[in-house]
Amino acid sequence: MTWRRTRRRLGRLLLALLLVVIFLYATLPFIWAIATSLRTGAALFDPSPFAALPTLDNYRSALGGRTFLRSIANSVAVAGSVVLLSLLIGLTAGYALGRTSFRGRRLLLATILAVSMFPQVAVLSGMFELIRVLGLYDNLLALTLSYMIFTLPFTVWVLATFMRNLPIELEEAAMVDGATTMVVLTRIFLPLLAPALVTTGLISFIAAWNEFLFALTFTLTDEKRTVPVAIALMTGSSAFELPWGQIMAASVIVTVPLVALVLVFQRRIAAGLVAGAVKG
Amino acid sequence: MSAQGVDVEGVSFGYGATRVLEDVSLSIRKGEFFAFLGPSGSGKTTLLRLIAGFGTPDRGRILIGGRDMTRTPPWSRNVGLVFQNYALWPHMTVAQNVAFGLERRRVPRAERDRRVRAALDMVGLAHLIDRRPAQLSGGQQQRVAIARTLAIEPEVLLLDEPLSNLDAALRAGVRQELVELQRRLGLTTILVTHDQEEANAAADRMAVLDGGRVLQMGTPTELYDRPANRFVASFLGTANLIDGTVEGGVFRAGGITLALREPATPGRATLALRPQAIRLHRDASGGALAARVLRTEFLGGHVRYTLELQEGQQLTTEEVHLRGRDPLAPGGGVQLEIDPQQVSIL
Numbered sequence: 001m002t003w004r005r006t007r008r009r010l011g012r013l014l015l016a017l018l019l020v021v022i023f024l025y026a027t028l029p030f031i032w033a034i035a036t037s038l039r040t041g042a043a044l045f046d047p048s049p050f051a052a053l054p055t056l057d058n059y060r061s062a063l064g065g066r067t068f069l070r071s072i073a074n075s076v077a078v079a080g081s082v083v084l085l086s087l088l089i090g091l092t093a094g095y096a097l098g099r100t101s102f103r104g105r106r107l108l109l110a111t112i113l114a115v116s117m118f119p120q121v122a123v124l125s126g127m128f129e130l131i132r133v134l135g136l137y138d139n140l141l142a143l144t145l146s147y148m149i150f151t152l153p154f155t156v157w158v159l160a161t162f163m164r165n166l167p168i169e170l171e172e173a174a175m176v177d178g179a180t181t182m183v184v185l186t187r188i189f190l191p192l193l194a195p196a197l198v199t200t201g202l203i204s205f206i207a208a209w210n211e212f213l214f215a216l217t218f219t220l221t222d223e224k225r226t227v228p229v230a231i232a233l234m235t236g237s238s239a240f241e242l243p244w245g246q247i248m249a250a251s252v253i254v255t256v257p258l259v260a261l262v263l264v265f266q267r268r269i270a271a272g273l274v275a276g277a278v279k280g
Numbered sequence: 281m282s283a284q285g286v287d288v289e290g291v292s293f294g295y296g297a298t299r300v301l302e303d304v305s306l307s308i309r310k311g312e313f314f315a316f317l318g319p320s321g322s323g324k325t326t327l328l329r330l331i332a333g334f335g336t337p338d339r340g341r342i343l344i345g346g347r348d349m350t351r352t353p354p355w356s357r358n359v360g361l362v363f364q365n366y367a368l369w370p371h372m373t374v375a376q377n378v379a380f381g382l383e384r385r386r387v388p389r390a391e392r393d394r395r396v397r398a399a400l401d402m403v404g405l406a407h408l409i410d411r412r413p414a415q416l417s418g419g420q421q422q423r424v425a426i427a428r429t430l431a432i433e434p435e436v437l438l439l440d441e442p443l444s445n446l447d448a449a450l451r452a453g454v455r456q457e458l459v460e461l462q463r464r465l466g467l468t469t470i471l472v473t474h475d476q477e478e479a480n481a482a483a484d485r486m487a488v489l490d491g492g493r494v495l496q497m498g499t500p501t502e503l504y505d506r507p508a509n510r511f512v513a514s515f516l517g518t519a520n521l522i523d524g525t526v527e528g529g530v531f532r533a534g535g536i537t538l539a540l541r542e543p544a545t546p547g548r549a550t551l552a553l554r555p556q557a558i559r560l561h562r563d564a565s566g567g568a569l570a571a572r573v574l575r576t577e578f579l580g581g582h583v584r585y586t587l588e589l590q591e592g593q594q595l596t597t598e599e600v601h602l603r604g605r606d607p608l609a610p611g612g613g614v615q616l617e618i619d620p621q622q623v624s625i626l
Binding site: 192 | 360367
């Protein structure tokens with residue numbers, strides 16, 4: 001009797017311990033970044049978790065930098081346009097692939113899935129040529145275009161699956177009531193797909209916000225850099241100084257909007273992910 | 281020649297090699313309540329969907345109000361369609377659901393509100409105007425769906441098994457309301473159902489479909505009294521089908537000899553015998569045929585018997601149950617008499 005109770009207590013203790021480990025593993029880098037961003041000079045190399053004298057100097061200098069605010073604006077523009085275009089194309093393509101039947105539909109779906117499996121590096125050189133030909137080098141449109149390589153397949157798949165699971169009668173009832181396909185899409189499907197749109201939109205936004213390789217390759221000047229590249233290229237006053245504090249401050253600044261977005265849409269994301277996953 | 285309601289002229293339809301409808305022709309008069317009756321897979325729903333505009337016939341024409349609509353998309357046909365599962369839009373209120381078709385038709389705001397209210401009044405749900413579909417019971421949802429189709433003042437009202445998701449107690453009530461509404465509005469209506477009682481009770485005329493063909497068309501009593509073939513006879517109510525021969529106006533099969541009241545072509549024939557055409561006599565002298573009771577089912581208002589004639593034929597019959605008249609016990613003998621007025625030769 002007592003042995004069993006002890007065992008149960010021990011189990012609970014281990015579970016609590018495991019949770020603490022997972023929590024620390026997930027949040028420690030972020031906590032570390034925040035802690036570092038609040039220090040300057042020699043305090044940066046102090047291993048204690050709390051700074052003796054927290055200071056916002058790093059934030060001031062990061063935001064005061066010549067191009068950092070510009071980079072944030074670039075990132076917002078690129079990620080925002082990627083999300084809008086992905087959802088627009090995903091919605092219409094999802095309708096075609098999810099609600100109508102035509103020859104080659106399955107092949108097309110499989111191809112879309114296959115495209116999303118190419119590693120970015122594999123398409124980098126080809127993409128570079130394409131962007132040169134289109135005259136988009138060092139242009140934010142190059143990033144919008146190339147990011148859709150990885151946001152679109154996912155968006156199309158989730159929205160097509162989601163739409164296929166909506167009862168056909170909802171669409172047909174609207175049609176006999178006088179709605180054309182486009183009206184069905186905007187007035188009936190769009191509101192019903194809100195959870196899926198929020199989920200796929202947010203995931204696209206995060207992917208575009210974080211992207212580094214294309215952003216580094218397809219832009220040249222500081223005025224066209226997005227945030228991840230801008231942070232990576234931050235330099236101190238001399239070539240030998242790595243401004244850790246500033247880099248951390250900038251990282252925290254660009255992470256906060258993402259965390260806020262996810263927190264706001266948390267419930268809808270869960271609903272969207274699950275709903276898309278039930279039927280294949 | 282058009283009946284100005286709905287005309288289906290020689291329509292055939294299939295998915296690939298599967299034939300769903302085969303040369304179907306029928307005319308539905310303006311203001312008529314018509315029913316498509318048939319088992320699942322008979323093509324009745326497909327025919328309704330073609331009339332609504334979901335799909336184009338491989339051959340033939342569909343006319344609504346005398347105009348050829350064969351290739352008109354559903355949104356330009358001005359038909360109302362009520363679905364088995366209601367198909368209300370969950371993200372809209374009752375009022376928005378009903379108003380949707382009016383918005384599509386660009387009906388001005390004030391007129392729209394008036395018609396939404398009028399349509400909901402007709403189904404007795406004006407007080408639920410701001411609810412969402414999820415907050416309504418099944419019967420209420422179905423009435424909202426009906427109000428939604430009535431609001432657009434459709435030329436034809438199409439009902440696809442509209443009552444089968446309602447529980448039995450509710451079904452008869454909603455059906456009566458539906459029929460009253462239809463009579464009041466004089467709306468050409470087509471009901472698709474597999475339930476013969478529903479079709480009999482609601483329809484002015486009906487068509488029995490099986491295997492993608494119209495087997496027989498007529499009023500419910502015509503079809504019940506004079507079925508054209510075995511399928512119609514047994515699908516509409518209970519019928520005993522007895523194979524035999526007709527010669528000189530007399531039907532013979534085993535021990536049955538029946539002088540027919542109506543002329544029939546000589547040769548092999550099938551006799552369709554409704555349970556009520558058989559009269560049972562408990563005293564040995566009254567009947568013409570001796571039979572043995574195989575099975576007795578007491579159903580409350582009446583008792584159903586399965587009888588076996590001396591030649592081995594089995595017949596199903598029903599007798600009204602009265603207090604003081606105990607059901608016949610299985611294994612016992614009984615005399616029976618066939619009313620020649622009530623039989624039909626197929």
